Amino acid sequence: MSAQGAGPGGRKIVLWRHGQTLWNLERRFQGTTDIALTEAGIQQARRAARLLAGLGPHAIVASDLRRTAATAAELAALTGLEVTYDEGLRETYAGSWQGLTHEEILERHPEQYTAWKRGEPVRRGGGELEAEVADRAAPVVERSVEKLPAGGTLVVVSHGGTIRTTIGRLLGLAPGTWEALGGLSNCCWSVLGEGVRGWRLMEHNAGSLPEPVLGDDD
Template sequence: MQLHEGLRETYAGSWQGLTHAEIRERFPEEYAAFGRGEPVRRGGGELSTEVADRAVPPVLAAFEKLPEDGTLVVVSHGGTIRTMLGRLLGLDPSQWECFGGLSNCSWSVLGPGARGWRLLEHNAGSLPEPVIGDDT
């Protein structure tokens, strides 16, 4: 097992520790822009693309070290995983929210495709449950 700082959750600045109701009340314009899918530094924190910039390289480096037919397991937070999936699948950042939230203790599976990575499973392991952030 290896720990990597790049796999930490998105830094949300002044939004850290607040509920969605508190964020909506204190930062209504910023929260509305985030809800519309605009690139927002939530609470002055990181953009989703910046999260992908720090999270994808250690995953690819670990993948390169795998033996043939090896399996890489990456454990992180749902938002970080969503940015990694979007980047690895070559999607535009405006489309990354299409994955929705990742339920606790669930996983996604990527595999090789004809032109890069393919999404084989998403939010697997449990029945979909409401995820923080899906109430927007």
Template sequence: MHGESSRGRRIVLWRHGQTAWNREQRFQGTTDIGLNAAGVEEARRAATALAALTPDAIITSDLRRAAATAERLSALMRLPAVPKTGLREAYTGRWQGLTHQEIVNRYGEEYAAWKRGEPVRRGGGELDTEVAERAVPIVERYAERLPEHGTLVVVSHGGTIRATVGRLLGLRPSKWLSLGGLSNCRWHVLSQESSGWRLSVRNAGAPQEAEFGEG
């Protein structure tokens, strides 16, 4: 068995709290939507739980919904939450602001191809691999700076977290969607072992009033 003393570094990838667009099932992408009242409360509760992991560093997407979520943990730990534009959600072009059903109705073939794991510029936006190419080096750089057995918290978005985890686990991009969704204000944990990173905890955190994907 692996005891606490034998674990390596740890990365916690934490999705932001709920927004009005999450409730309406609208794709947010890089649109800068703030938390709603439920999202603020989710962030407060989740930050209390994450503080028990005694993070050594916090980095966050600079979009308001992520930065405001990170701030709850930052205040508890008295650690700066360092904003990084590279941790923003995927830019999804014409899909941004549309509901899930509107996307299916207007861009059904494109949506189906993406769900099959094909490389798709959703709405003319970024490929998932391009999201990984901008986010993963930031996460790796901060993880490398951790002390032995240290913990990094990354506050970001559903799509960006999925791409980051897929790349760090060495999965083929066509398989990244198999990781599933990440609910608002919940998190994955990657643990460092001699063979590389492994997904040790998936979609952790208290169940929310409602579960919304993407963005």
């Protein structure tokens, strides 16, 4: 979907997923584990930053984990904006699932894994529910948006799962429907525009030619 057509004076939120990590390639559940970008991930961030800088963002807020901080730094370098870091934008805490591949999780926790894939509320590895992630992440975005001028653009640098739950919450969708939004590829983004009836989704998984979504929830 195109980002054209936002209401006059409406603000925009760009929710940008971090670049590639080794655990993304290995399909390991990262969660809140602090994993760095690969060299390819750094290059992804630089390419995406050049595109996002063209939007003339007014503010950047990011998760404080290394993979998001390094991604945000590329946009900050081009725009001169200072990045505000907030742990409320971290990825879903997934307890004992963190560090495991999806195959290992399915082998060790088959009932929990299949329930999650069916869309049931699951504390993956004893961690957070998706609604709890939205409870901490969406308010960070809302507070940041309130500081924007009319027509301003906020860039939120976060994680696949956290971005999906935040979009779902800001759009007023029921948690059970959030999975329908689909995942974000590394260093791709979604755009919400402010309309007279609230936020609406204007772009989703934008920024590149189609690529596999690696490690959506991390």
